[in-house]
Amino acid sequence: MAFDMTRGRFLQPLPFDVQFFVQSPVTDSVTRVTGTYARTCDEAVSQGPASATLSQGVFVMTGNPATRHVELSVPALSPNRQYCFVFTLALKPDETRLRAIVAAQLDRHLQDLDGTEASLSTEARFDRFRGDLLDGIRESARAMEVETGLRLRLTVPPDSFFAPPPSPPPAPGAPSDARPPVVQRPGTPSSAIGRAERVEFARLLLAQTGRSDSLEAFNRFRTLAVAELARLRDMPDFVRVVGQLRANLSQPLVAIRMPNDSALRFEAQPRDVDVALASGIAPEERATAININNVWDPEQFNSRVSNLAATIAQLQTFRQILADLATPVLQPLRDAAGLGPTLQSGAPNPNAMTADQITAVAQQVERVRVAIETARFQLINVQDLLRTRAADITAFASRFAAELVDVIEVDGDTTATWDTRARSYVSADVGVAWSKPIDSFFFYVGANFYFGPVNKKAPLRWSDPGNFRKRVALMAAIPINAFDETQTVNTLSSSGVTLKGVLGDRPILLGAGLRLNDLVRASGGAVFFRVQNPNPLIATDRVDYSWFVAFSIDWDLRGMFAALGPSMPPAPSRLRR
């Protein structure tokens, strides 16, 4: 039975009393087709007690060129009945989009948990978290349904983290929940989250707690860096060495070692910029800097990490210059920088610094550098953890699966146009009849008129309902051969009366029959004929009859004349989606 699911209609009247297959072309995006039918569409859609479910469709490649079709077996239907078929097509959804929905919800709910991850160690809190998460997913899925016009079926493995946690039944009178439910896929049912799932979720949590830990460590070492920087600025020797280096940048030896003052750039900032400096915030970005505790995008840390790297590089360079200044063999450099014991004039240098003094400054610079480097390392660690977390969330979200479900309702019935239906009520047969009173055998062609529609292709079984409709029919037949001119009959009043036909030279047979099986019918009734009056003076005939019994074989008139008739128009049908 051809059916076009894209048009939602049967292309032919449905057969009755016989199993048949519905076949429709489908696209590659269709992954499963199921169906139900009932006398009303409401019953079929709700799959009520009066509905019947079809076996799941089988996909076949058929036609030339071969195209993908789905085939569903439909059990025998009753004749002259209206049916509504509801086919459910499962389509491949936009998995990327669904995964993004789940990942976004997981991301958001985990963010809400920031700093309180340990609270999930109790089962009640853990279930509440999962329940809230599923609510968010279902709401987003509902929005997707509204947008696409299709239903969404959300499925998860039986022991999934995403399996719905136990929840109280809805309060009486509460509005019905239009959001798609989350269904556990077949498998060993489990009320608990699988061990592997919990371990994986713990790993996901670990990335988040690691982020919190690293941000905490960043804050600690940034605070340390600010304090160490303040102590450095408070060192008179630091002020002196910086001042002398700036003042003597043009000295050839100093210029060779220190072509510009970039190594002193960190020092040029005012003290109130130190917090920003240790945080990796450029001075001009201080007003727009965001709180990193609220940052979940690893790329948003890039500028801070690079700013801190620049400061660390300045500190490293400056520390190395200090190390050089404190090295005895580089005394000319120290003299050129104005830090030697005497001036060029030979007078004592009021800014002279000893190697120990310079080393003390270098050590403090190193403290600042280590603190800032540790802080920067923690920011890089946060970036790594956020990337790991995002990858874990995506992997975790992939456990969710979904199908977009399209429901097509089709009204169908087993009736067609009158001439088509008529064939269901009338059949032809050929048989042999015997009438003892006239001592005659007839080979005849007859027509059988049933009291209800009969599908001759349906196998006849006594155990099936509708035996009277399918088996009993009135018959009218005409013998194939005329009476023999010498054939006579004995009537009540005379004998040797010559028989004549009723229709021309043929009698007619009227009666009733019973189909014994798919082919053979037993019939009985009266054979009508005319007899001539035995009185030779009376020329008129009169109609007489006698009983007969007959056996016949169905003759498929439809098969014989189908090619001569008009093609059968399609039955009316409606599409509702």
Place this chain on the structure above:
Amino acid sequence: MGLLARAPKVKPPTMPKGGGAVTFVFEARSTGATTAQRTRYSIQSQQPYVFDNATDPLDPRIVVGQAQEVTLDPNDQQQRLLLRKISGPDVLMVFVKAEVFEVDAKGNRLVDGAGQPLPSTPLTGIITIE
């Protein structure tokens, strides 16, 4: 001087409800010369588990590990922890907090320019209860 610590893990990641032995592992490296670290492991009071190998006889929720050398190359620092369930509601996960301190060769905490101990680096490990 300078200690970087990251990537905490608990091996194995699961433990029977009654408790068991796990190893807390994390990655550490020095920002300069070779240094050392000492780590303090603790379980929050809300969690019904204590350490059977606690180092403080007055607080069974704390283990302080031995000082371990840290070099420029990242290496795994390890500490074996023996957990035991005590009375209290069952939990799905146990959170073990670690504080990593930079120490000198004698195991004493390093100090900053003002003589105050350097900040520690917090790490968290999660054990899933089977």
